[in-house]
Amino acid sequence: MAAGVAAWLPFARAAAIGWMPVANCPMPIAPRDHRKRHDELIILNVSGRRFQTWRTTLDRYPDTLLGSSEKQFFYDEETKEYFFDRDPDSFRSILNFYRTGKLHYPRYECISAYDEELTFFGIIPEIIGDCCYEEYKDRKRENAERLQDDQDDNKDCKLPNMTYRETMWRAFENPHTSTMALVFYYVTGFFIAISVLTNVIETVPCGATPSQKDMPCGERYTIAFFCMDTACVLIFTVEYLMRLFAAPSRYQFMRSVMSIIDVVAIFPYYIGLVMTDNEDVSGAFVTLRVFRVFRIFKFSRHSQGLRILGYTLKSCASELGFLLFSLTMAIIIFATVMFYAEKGSSSTKFTSIPASFWYTIVTMTTLGYGDMVPKTIAGKIFGSICSLSGVLVIALPVPVIVSNFSRIYHQNQRADKRRAQKVQKARLARIRIAQTGSSCTGFLQSKRNDLLNELLELTGSEEEEQQLNKGMSLLESQHHHLLHCLEKTTAHEFVDEQLYEQNCLETTIQSYTSRSPSFSSQDGPIGTCCTRRGKMNSPLPNSSLPLQPSHQQGSLQELSALHIQCGDKLPHTTSRSSLNMKTDDVGLINCKGSHITTAIISIPTAPSDTTDGGAPSINTTASSNVIKVSAL
Amino acid sequence: MSHCRKRCKRQLTKVFRFFYRFLTGTLEKDSVEDDFELSTVCHRPEGLDKLQEQTKFTKKELQVLYRGFKNECPSGVVNEETFKTIYSKFFPQGDSGAYAHFLFEAFDTNKNGSVSFEDFVIGLSIILRGTINDRLNWAFNLYDLNKDGCITKEEMMDIMKSIYDMMGKYTYPCMQDEAPREHVESFFQKMDRNNDGVVTIDEFIESCQKDENIMQSMQLFDNVI
Numbered sequence: 001m002a003a004g005v006a007a008w009l010p011f012a013r014a015a016a017i018g019w020m021p022v023a024n025c026p027m028p029i030a031p032r033d034h035r036k037r038h039d040e041l042i043i044l045n046v047s048g049r050r051f052q053t054w055r056t057t058l059d060r061y062p063d064t065l066l067g068s069s070e071k072q073f074f075y076d077e078e079t080k081e082y083f084f085d086r087d088p089d090s091f092r093s094i095l096n097f098y099r100t101g102k103l104h105y106p107r108y109e110c111i112s113a114y115d116e117e118l119t120f121f122g123i124i125p126e127i128i129g130d131c132c133y134e135e136y137k138d139r140k141r142e143n144a145e146r147l148q149d150d151q152d153d154n155k156d157c158k159l160p161n162m163t164y165r166e167t168m169w170r171a172f173e174n175p176h177t178s179t180m181a182l183v184f185y186y187v188t189g190f191f192i193a194i195s196v197l198t199n200v201i202e203t204v205p206c207g208a209t210p211s212q213k214d215m216p217c218g219e220r221y222t223i224a225f226f227c228m229d230t231a232c233v234l235i236f237t238v239e240y241l242m243r244l245f246a247a248p249s250r251y252q253f254m255r256s257v258m259s260i261i262d263v264v265a266i267f268p269y270y271i272g273l274v275m276t277d278n279e280d281v282s283g284a285f286v287t288l289r290v291f292r293v294f295r296i297f298k299f300s301r302h303s304q305g306l307r308i309l310g311y312t313l314k315s316c317a318s319e320l321g322f323l324l325f326s327l328t329m330a331i332i333i334f335a336t337v338m339f340y341a342e343k344g345s346s347s348t349k350f351t352s353i354p355a356s357f358w359y360t361i362v363t364m365t366t367l368g369y370g371d372m373v374p375k376t377i378a379g380k381i382f383g384s385i386c387s388l389s390g391v392l393v394i395a396l397p398v399p400v401i402v403s404n405f406s407r408i409y410h411q412n413q414r415a416d417k418r419r420a421q422k423v424q425k426a427r428l429a430r431i432r433i434a435q436t437g438s439s440c441t442g443f444l445q446s447k448r449n450d451l452l453n454e455l456l457e458l459t460g461s462e463e464e465e466q467q468l469n470k471g472m473s474l475l476e477s478q479h480h481h482l483l484h485c486l487e488k489t490t491a492h493e494f495v496d497e498q499l500y501e502q503n504c505l506e507t508t509i510q511s512y513t514s515r516s517p518s519f520s521s522q523d524g525p526i527g528t529c530c531t532r533r534g535k536m537n538s539p540l541p542n543s544s545l546p547l548q549p550s551h552q553q554g555s556l557q558e559l560s561a562l563h564i565q566c567g568d569k570l571p572h573t574t575s576r577s578s579l580n581m582k583t584d585d586v587g588l589i590n591c592k593g594s595h596i597t598t599a600i601i602s603i604p605t606a607p608s609d610t611t612d613g614g615a616p617s618i619n620t621t622a623s624s625n626v627i628k629v630s631a632l
Numbered sequence: 633m634s635h636c637r638k639r640c641k642r643q644l645t646k647v648f649r650f651f652y653r654f655l656t657g658t659l660e661k662d663s664v665e666d667d668f669e670l671s672t673v674c675h676r677p678e679g680l681d682k683l684q685e686q687t688k689f690t691k692k693e694l695q696v697l698y699r700g701f702k703n704e705c706p707s708g709v710v711n712e713e714t715f716k717t718i719y720s721k722f723f724p725q726g727d728s729g730a731y732a733h734f735l736f737e738a739f740d741t742n743k744n745g746s747v748s749f750e751d752f753v754i755g756l757s758i759i760l761r762g763t764i765n766d767r768l769n770w771a772f773n774l775y776d777l778n779k780d781g782c783i784t785k786e787e788m789m790d791i792m793k794s795i796y797d798m799m800g801k802y803t804y805p806c807m808q809d810e811a812p813r814e815h816v817e818s819f820f821q822k823m824d825r826n827n828d829g830v831v832t833i834d835e836f837i838e839s840c841q842k843d844e845n846i847m848q849s850m851q852l853f854d855n856v857i
Contacts, residue, residue: 007700011752012722013856014759015735017767018774019795020852021836022788022819026845030852039696054699100703479722485852486723490796490811492803494725500802 006060006475013482019489028484031477043081044095049088050081057098062473064122066098090117097123105132111139126427126434168246185302188239192298195232198225199292233269236262236295258301265295312405319404323397327364330393334360334386341379348375359383364390443480444496675708677749686750687757693857694753701749709746712736726800734794738774760857764850768837782830788816 013030020027042058044051044066061067074082084091090109094117097103105114105128118125128136162170171181202218202225218225240262247253268288300306313320335356342350349372350356359372363386374383487493495503677683683694705714712733719732739747739755758770773779777787792812799807823831823839840846 007696007703008718009722010697010760010857011756012719014756014853015719015731017759017771017850017853018731018735018791020849021768021771021775021840021846022792022795022815023845023849024815024818027849027852030855032855039692056696482722485849486795486798490799490803490815492796492799492805492807492811494799495802495804497802499804500806503804504806 006056009475009478009482013478016482016485019485023485023489024491025488027488028481030481031474044091045076045079045081045083046086046088046091047084049091051091051095053095053098059473059475060098060101061123062476066094066121068122070122086117086120087113090114094118094121094123097127102129103127103132104129105136107135111136111143115140124434126430165246166248168242169248172243172246188235189299189302191232191235192295192302194228195236195292195295198228198232199289199295229269232295233266236266236298240266258298261294261297261300264291265298268292308409309405312401312408315408316401316404319397319400323394326393330364330386330389331357331360334364334382334389337382338374338379338386341382342374342376345375345379350374350379360386363387365394366390443483444494446476446480675748677708683750683753687753688761689753689757689857697753697756697857698749701752709748710752711746715747723798723800725802726798728794728798730790730794730797734774734777734791737777738770756857760853764841764847765837767850767853768840769833772833772836782832783836784830785816785820788819788831789813792816792819 039054039056041052042055044053058066058071065071071082074084076083090106090113093104093106093109103123103125115125125136170177171184175181175185203216205214206217206220240259243259243262244250244253253259268291271288300310335353338359339350339353339356342348342356350359356372359374362369362372363383366387368387374380483494677698680691680694683689684691687694689697701710702708704710704718710718715736716729716732719735720728722728736747739751741751741754755770758766762770772783775783775787775791777790789812792815796807796812796815801807820829820831822843823835825835825839840850
């Protein structure tokens with residue numbers, strides 16, 4: 001129950017006066033408060049600081065330490081107070097939770113200390129109010145990450161019994177694991193550098209010989225460069241093949257970005273080997289050499305920063321896309337304007353709109369090469385507007401990209417944020433379940449428990465009223481009584497969702513055929529509730545279910561009827577002693593005494609009744625000696 | 633013609649003002665004035681002694697009631713929204729808004745849209761500490777929505793629907809749409825003696841006094857507090 005409004009329960013019960021005159025059945029008896037305690041102050045001594053509050057304040061949340069009988073363990077007889085050896089500062093917020101119904105997280109408090117306090121006092125952190133929940137979650141996540149980082153450092157111990165392949169893969173991914181891996185790492189890095197360097201130097205003009213003009217070194221020392229290239233490619237190929245072999249999932253590895261870069265880096269060489277002789281495609285072959293520059297990207301395996309940069313660009317794809325789009329729009333607009341502005345002047349460079357694109361781009365990015373300049377006045381005006389707007393358009397998305405980079409550089413939170421969102425949804429679902437569940441499923445649960453209690457009573461034991469209220473606080477029992485009254489008024493019962501759906505299915509299937517003639521012939525003060533009870537029980541004659549009151553998810557029959565196999569004697573005793581049925585009282589619900597929630601109804605298969613004269617209420621089927629007990 | 637000119641002038645001034653603001657960068661005025669009217673009205677109840685005279689509660693009971701009341705409504709008055717929220721917490725499965733509205737109307741005796749502690753405690757005193765006749769009177773007052781001294785079928789239908797709404801969807805047996813109507817019919821059959829289609833206060837009290845169940849249920853309220 002919403003314990004925060006526990007103080008209003010008397011009002012809610014008083015408001016039930018509106019149901020009484022319209023109800024056709026009598027109401028169940030209210031739970032009485034035997035221990036008629038007047039509200040008293042209790043003293044909570046937390047490490048010397050005394051807090052005082054009303055007892056009923058603490059009783060609002062009976063499933064916490066302070067609200068339940070668990071606090072008796074901390075009671076000190078001599079000083080007549082409850083002593084807790086805990087932090088008094090944190091206790092403030094916990095006590096405020098009882099008072100106001102909202103749990104707040106104080107900012108100065110350490111997150112793990114606070115968590116410990118909450119666990120000690122039996123309060124779940126999910127009910128922290130929305131005002132403080134974000135802060136709490138953030139702090140908790142930070143703390144978890146810090147602990148995680150500490151753990152990760154201690155994690156690189158070698159697992160025993162790794163296969164050779166797994167060792168290799170670990171060596172490739174994490175070079176610091178062994179010296180061999182480190183050597184391999186540095187060697188490959190060295191060769192990448194060499195390869196890139198040779199690519200660059202190949203094109204440098206290498207000093208003129210008297211015979212020929214200046215030519216690049218690559219053409220002069222062809223053999224040497226070719227040998228270098230071969231060596232590098234050999235190393236790269238070997239490395240790629242080794243990685244491919246060691247990868248736990250080869251398909252996955254082949255699809256990864258790094259492996260594609262590797263392939264692209266070494267392919268041109270092989271293609272070049274294959275088709276050196278053919279003159280036609282050698283032009284294409286030369287173009288392929290451009291791909292050798294991709295070898296530089298292999299450095300990203302060696303550099304964390306490079307990887308982060310790549311990751312940032314990927315994550316800022318939307319901002320980059322926006323930047324590109326807005327630039328394109330602006331370029332087209334200004335190019336058109338400049339073209340038409342400069343159309344009039346003679347010998348202008350602005351020959352077409354696409355030709356003006358170059359001018360616009362150079363101007364908007366504030367490069368200003370000066371190879372194309374406007375000559376007319378209109379052109380100059382629009383040219384200046386163009387350069388001013390270029391600054392704006394470029395400057396706007398850039399800080400976003402920068403902040404993204406710094407954010408990703410310091411912590412990787414993509415995965416965390418997604419996890420946090422899932423947790424948020426789960427948290428809300430949990431709270432909803434706890435709130436509705438505790439009220440309604442608590443109520444439904446108590447109904448089943450009552451059934452069980454009644455059955456136990458039937459088998460001979462004297463019933464005690466405490467049994468009914470066992471484990472339930474007074475507030476809860478009063479709330480349940482209120483819901484009972486509503487059920488009686490409307491002649492419907494609360495059920496939970498599953499049973500409701502089952503029931504809907506059943507009502508479409510079943511037809512109430514076997515109704516006793518005696519039921520239908522009765523009139524008088526039967527309310528609709530009573531005949532409905534009759535209807536409810538008629539389709540159930542042949543199902544004999546075992547006694548399973550704790551079976552939560554049974555069929556509908558289990559909720560409403562439990563069978564007891566009993567001997568011949570029992571019907572008589574039940575019909576007379578414990579029920580006190582009046583013959584003309586066809587109210588099958590017994591409201592006397594404490595049997596407030598059950599009735600004994602059995603299906604009158606035989607029209608004649610042996611035990612009670614006029615009332616067809618009790619009958620036993622001769623065949624199975626089954627008595628059905630149904631609730632309400 | 634002059635009408636046209638006036639409109640043109642107005643548009644022109646608007647455009648001009650817009651450009652002026654655009655060029656000089658003046659900020660827009662806040663179009664919505666924050667009205668800082670004090671929405672919370674503070675209300676203090678009369679003294680404890682006075683309330684004790686007016687109601688049949690003891691001092692301690694009044695203290696407990698007031699503490700609970702003030703906890704939920706620190707401003708000292710309950711408006712209808714709060715009332716509905718509080719009441720709905722007790723009936724999570726159904727929709728108790730309509731019934732809470734009728735209750736609010738019944739508690740708000742001076743019809744000023746809010747229930748003060750006095751109204752609250754006076755109403756409670758009648759229900760919990762009054763005689764059976766007082767309680768029946770109060771219930772009649774609750775049912776009589778337009779306070780004209782008789783309950784019509786429509787009023788009863790509204791009340792019945794609101795009670796059935798509180799049950800929610802998941803009930804056994806499945807809630808039929810005619811259930812409230814049938815219930816209203818049986819109620820009128822029982823209560824309406826002279827079959828004139830309305831139930832007056834006398835008919836109501838008379839019929840209730842004859843009904844065992846109702847008398848018994850009325851005694852439930854004796855030990856709520």
